[in-house]
Amino acid sequence: MPRKSQPEGSAGGEKLPRKSHTWASNGAQFPSTEGCVILPAPGLCAALRKPLAETSGVSEQPLHCALFCAIVDNFGDIGVCWRLARQLTHEHGVRVTLWVDDIVAAERFMASQGHAKLPAFCEGVDVRHWPSHPGDFAEVLRSDLLIEAFACHLPRPLLDAMGRAERLPVWVNLEYLSAEPWVAEHHLLASLLHLPGAAAARPPARKTFFFPGFTPATGGLLRESGLLQRHDHWQRNVPESRRQLLRRWHPRVAETLAPDALLISLFSYETAAMASWLQALADDSVPTLLLVSQGRSLAGVAAFLEQPLEVGEVVCRGALQVLVIPFMAQDDYDELLSLCDFNCVRGEDSFVRAQWAARPLLWHIYPQQEQAHLQKLEAFLQLQQAQTGPCDALQAASALALGQFMRFWNQGEDCGELWHHLRPQLSGLRERAGKWQQHLAEMPDLATSLLRFCRSQSR
Amino acid sequence: MIGGSPWKVQKSEFTKSGRNTAICKMKLKNLLNGMQTETVYKADDKFEMVILEQKEVTYSYFADPMYVFVDTDYEQIEIEKEDLDNVIDYIEDGMEDVCNAVFYNDKVISIDLPNTIVREIIYTEPSARGDTSGKVMKTARLKSGKEMSVSAFCEIGDFVEIDTRTGEYKSRVKR
Numbered sequence: 106m107p108r109k110s111q112p113e114g115s116a117g118g119e120k121l122p123r124k125s126h127t128w129a130s131n132g133a134q135f136p137s138t139e140g141c142v143i144l145p146a147p148g149l150c151a152a153l154r155k156p157l158a159e160t161s162g163v164s165e166q167p168l169h170c171a172l173f174c175a176i177v178d179n180f181g182d183i184g185v186c187w188r189l190a191r192q193l194t195h196e197h198g199v200r201v202t203l204w205v206d207d208i209v210a211a212e213r214f215m216a217s218q219g220h221a222k223l224p225a226f227c228e229g230v231d232v233r234h235w236p237s238h239p240g241d242f243a244e245v246l247r248s249d250l251l252i253e254a255f256a257c258h259l260p261r262p263l264l265d266a267m268g269r270a271e272r273l274p275v276w277v278n279l280e281y282l283s284a285e286p287w288v289a290e291h292h293l294l295a296s297l298l299h300l301p302g303a304a305a306a307r308p309p310a311r312k313t314f315f316f317p318g319f320t321p322a323t324g325g326l327l328r329e330s331g332l333l334q335r336h337d338h339w340q341r342n343v344p345e346s347r348r349q350l351l352r353r354w355h356p357r358v359a360e361t362l363a364p365d366a367l368l369i370s371l372f373s374y375e376t377a378a379m380a381s382w383l384q385a386l387a388d389d390s391v392p393t394l395l396l397v398s399q400g401r402s403l404a405g406v407a408a409f410l411e412q413p414l415e416v417g418e419v420v421c422r423g424a425l426q427v428l429v430i431p432f433m434a435q436d437d438y439d440e441l442l443s444l445c446d447f448n449c450v451r452g453e454d455s456f457v458r459a460q461w462a463a464r465p466l467l468w469h470i471y472p473q474q475e476q477a478h479l480q481k482l483e484a485f486l487q488l489q490q491a492q493t494g495p496c497d498a499l500q501a502a503s504a505l506a507l508g509q510f511m512r513f514w515n516q517g518e519d520c521g522e523l524w525h526h527l528r529p530q531l532s533g534l535r536e537r538a539g540k541w542q543q544h545l546a547e548m549p550d551l552a553t554s555l556l557r558f559c560r561s562q563s564r
Numbered sequence: 565m566i567g568g569s570p571w572k573v574q575k576s577e578f579t580k581s582g583r584n585t586a587i588c589k590m591k592l593k594n595l596l597n598g599m600q601t602e603t604v605y606k607a608d609d610k611f612e613m614v615i616l617e618q619k620e621v622t623y624s625y626f627a628d629p630m631y632v633f634v635d636t637d638y639e640q641i642e643i644e645k646e647d648l649d650n651v652i653d654y655i656e657d658g659m660e661d662v663c664n665a666v667f668y669n670d671k672v673i674s675i676d677l678p679n680t681i682v683r684e685i686i687y688t689e690p691s692a693r694g695d696t697s698g699k700v701m702k703t704a705r706l707k708s709g710k711e712m713s714v715s716a717f718c719e720i721g722d723f724v725e726i727d728t729r730t731g732e733y734k735s736r737v738k739r
Contacts, residue, residue, distance in 0.1 A: 177583065256585050256606055278606075281582025291579070291589055294604040297566050299612070309567030314587070314604045453582070477580040 168559065169200045169248040171274065173235075175257035176210040179400075180432075181471075183214045184454040185327065186254050188435060189279075190230040192329050192552045199556070201230045202244070206257070208234040217432045235260055242266035248274045250559045253312075255281060261301070268302030273310055275562040277555065282317045282326075282453045284485040289322035293558070315558065317457075317551050319488055324558075326457050328550040332439070333542070336462055339443040347444050351394075354430050358394065358419055366392040366426075367528070370441055371402045371449045373469040377517035379405040385521040387423035389528065395425060396441065399432045402449075446531055463542040465534035467511055482515055493540050500537060503530040565612040570595040570668050578607070595666075595673040598646055617667040621675070623659050631655065633665060633675065641665050643672050650731065651675050653710040654683060677728040682737055683707070684723050691716040701733075 170193055174186040186203055193199040205211040205223075212223050215232065224233040236245055242263050245251065251274040253259055259267075267273055278296075297309035315324050339346050347368060351359035362368075369386075373379070383406065386393045397406050399416055406427060407414045414420065420427045433441070438455070442448050442462035450459040451469040459466040468485065470478040486508045496504070506527045513520045549557070565571070575591040586607035593600045621633035621641055630642040643665075645652055651663075654677060664676040688704035700716040704724075714724055714733045725734040 255583070256581065256587075280587075281585070283582065285579075287577075287579050287589075291587065291604050294589065294602055296605045296609065297571075297592075297601070297603055298609070299566050299568075303567075306568035471583055473580065473582075474584050475580075477584075480580075 167198050167200060168250060168556070169202075170250040170252065171202050171204060171245045171248040173204045173251070173253045173257055173259060174206070174211075175255070176205060176207045176214075177255075179452065180210075180214045180217075181452040181454055182255050182257075183211055184435065187214070187218065187230075188327050188329075188454065189252075189254075189552055189555075190232075191228055192327065192550075193556070194229040196330055197552065197556055199250075202248070203230050203232045204235055204245075205232065206235045218434050236263055239266070246270045246272070246274065249563060250274055250555070251276045252279050252315075252555070253277070254279045264300055265302040267310065268300030268307075275559045276310065276312045277315045277558070278312055279555075280314055280316045282457065283481050284319050284488040285481060286484070288316045288318050289320060292316040292318065292323050313558070313562075315555060319485075319492070319545065321548050324554045325548045325551045326460075326545060327552065328461060328546065332461055333546060335439065336443045339440050340463075343444060346440075350440060350444055351428075354417060355419060355428055358426070358428055362394060363392045366394050367447065367531075368394050368396070368445045369447045369449065370396045370398070370445045371406070372398040372400070372455050373402045373405075373449050373451045373467075374472065375401055375405055376469065376514060378514045378520045380409045381519040381521040382514070382524055383409045383422075383425065385524040387425040388521075389424045389525070391528070392424045392426065395427045396430050396445070397427055398430055403429065446535075460538070460545060461542060463535070463539045465507060465531055465538050467507075467514055470515055472515075479512075479515065482511060486511070489541055492544050493537055496537070500533055503527075503533045504537060506530055507534055565614045566592075569597075570614040570616070570673075572674070574600070593649075595668055614668070616673075617670075619665045619667070621663050621665040622661070623655060623663070625657070626655075633663065635665070641672050643675060647672070647674055649674065650728075651677055653708055653731070654681055654706070654726070654728065656683070656707045679727060679729055680734065681726050681728055682723050682739075683726060685714065685718055685720055688714065688718060688720055691719070 170190075172186055172190055174182050176183050183205065190201040190203045194201050208223050211232065215221075215223060215227060218227070220227040220232075224231075226232075236242055237260070243266075245263060246266065253276075256278055280291075291314055293313055293315065295311045295313045298312055299307075300310050303310070317324050317326055319326070344364065347362065348359045351362065379402075383395075386395065395406075397403055397414070403414055410420050410422060410427065412420065414427070414429045416429050416431045418429050430441075435458075439458055439462065442450075442455075442459050442464065445462075445464060447465050447467070448455075448459040448462065449467040449469060450456045452471050456466070456468050468482065470482050472478055473481075490504060490508075493504075506523065507530075510520060510523045510527050513523055571592040572595055573590050574593050577589040579587055579589065581587050587604055588607055589602070589604045591600065591602050619635045619641075621635050624632045624634045624640070626632070627642075629644060631645065631648060633641045633643065635641060648655070661678055661681050663678070665672050666674045666676065683706045685704045686707050689702060691702065701713040702716045702718075703711050704714040704718060705711050712726070712731065712733060715736065718724060718736055723737045723739045725737050726732070727734050
């Protein structure tokens with residue numbers, strides 16, 4: 106399949122007519138195109154224009170990163186990888202090739218981010234299908250940093266080529282996010298591996314496990330420069346920002362939204378708890394506008410409303426108004442999270458983004474065998490409680506109520522009563538979410554930590 | 565077998581990571597150069613297993629700097645202190661424990677003690693009256709010089725069972 110070699114547009118960006126475009130501020134050239142290109146986001150534009158040392162603080166020479174992503178069931182993996190690839194490219198001047206195992210699924214995701222067919226350069230990131238021939242392998246081996254995201258398995262022919270290679274890139278397994286204490290003990294430990302095809306006496310290859318996390322002893326969280334400022338901007342005039350946001354999907358809803366209405370986003374997995382919560386929202390004395398993302402939450406909402414739902418559709422039950430919104434570009438989703446009073450998020454990527462939005466959140470954690478996910482939820486709740494510092498009795502009670510709501514939700518239990526107890530405490534919880542955001546922001550972000558590690562290994 | 569060297573797993577710890585994947589943290593020792601390292605692996609990583617020759621041996625004597633063991637054919641096997649690891653803590657003249665000598669390429673690389681051994685206490689402080697539950701511990705010294713925690717009711721001259729995998733006291737034994 107011929108490769109489309111031009112930067113693609115991104116939703117909500119700035120149009121600039123130019124003949125060629127250099128994405129990386131360190132001078133690394135990417136293929137150019139005639140006419141218009143669309144820059145990713147205003148904050149990133151500024152970052153692109155800065156000298157590399159100013160934007161990253163760690164970059165000295167342009168690096169090449171091969172980032173491998175296996176798309177498993179949802180768009181969580183590719184979502185994190187795409188975010189990381191963009192940040193490495195735009196803020197650190199890294200030349201990133203994002204290798205995906207399922208190009209069709211990747212295309213569906215990239216379409217939601219405003220990009221057309223793959224393979225292609227998208228916002229400076231070279232997005233391609235899993236390497237399959239010697240030219241690809243040689244390219245991967247020339248890279249400085251090889252990341253296998255979420256413990257994905259590299260293609261066997263590539264491992265064979267790595268076994269025969271004289272030099273290997275710094276090899277990292279980017280692990281899943283967890284707040285459990287063992288993460289800090291495992292972060293930056295390595296596997297010593299005898300690669301297939303390697304001579305018997307060859308020293309073992311070293312693959313380092315890199316754990317995202319919530320403490321300085323981990324790799325931190327993905328956080329683009331300017332993200333918190335963007336949230337500040339969106340939250341400066343919330344009623345007006347909300348109106349503008351809602352107009353994109355449903356102008357009438359935007360104009361008729363009650364001033365005291367709660368705005369809630371819902372992006373979760375299926376759970377038996379959902380019906381009880383929706384009923385509580387419908388019975389509440391305060392109106393709620395529930396913005397339901399396309400995907401796995403929708404079936405539960407449709408079942409509760411006893412009707413099929415389409416994007417753009419509005420349905421009311423008592424105090425509850427439901428608006429179905431499309432799967433959106435990542436920057437738009439940040440804005441949505443920023444403007445809601447409460448965000449129901451799931452998995453890893455939306456969970457992290459909701460924390461940067463500094464709004465109370467419900468974490469629907471990815472269900473695991475033997476209920477392992479419940480331990481991870483407890484670990485997060487405990488860590489957050491410990492790290493947000495001393496609080497008064499009221500704040501402590503609010504935090505407990507939110508924690509209990511998450512436990513019930515994740516175990517599929519009736520959440521109705523808990524919601525009635527929790528809802529009046531949302532403003533106090535917002536303050537706590539702000540403290541948590543500030544606490545997290547004091548740590549280096551994941552992309553910077555990764556590059557620091559790569560540089561330390563390359564020396 | 566990793567990178568041309570045999571490694572021994574000294575300790576392993578299994579942890580569930582995200583989305584039903586698991587990882588295993590392991591403390592490994594290179595059996596050729598003694599280097600120890602802490603590593604982490606995906607639970608489905610595969611290794612080439614090393615088949616090591618093993619022989620039953622008993623400790624005979626110390627001929628500085630080598631510790632000499634004999635096998636059932638009375639052949640002598642010499643090993644350095646560095647290769648004895650924590651076994652050195654329990655080496656005593658006259659010990660009768662049947663140990664396992666582990667060979668790689670005809671070279672002895674380690675000695676394994678039985679999981680449970682019995683050793684005499686040569687010194688410990690007298691116990692306070694009433695400490696008979698076995699839950700209260702105190703320090704005791706063995707002939708080899710190793711100090712360990714034993715039940716408070718143990719006295720000088722008592723024999724105790726020790727778990728060599730953990731180095732922990734198991735019980736007092738009658739002799």
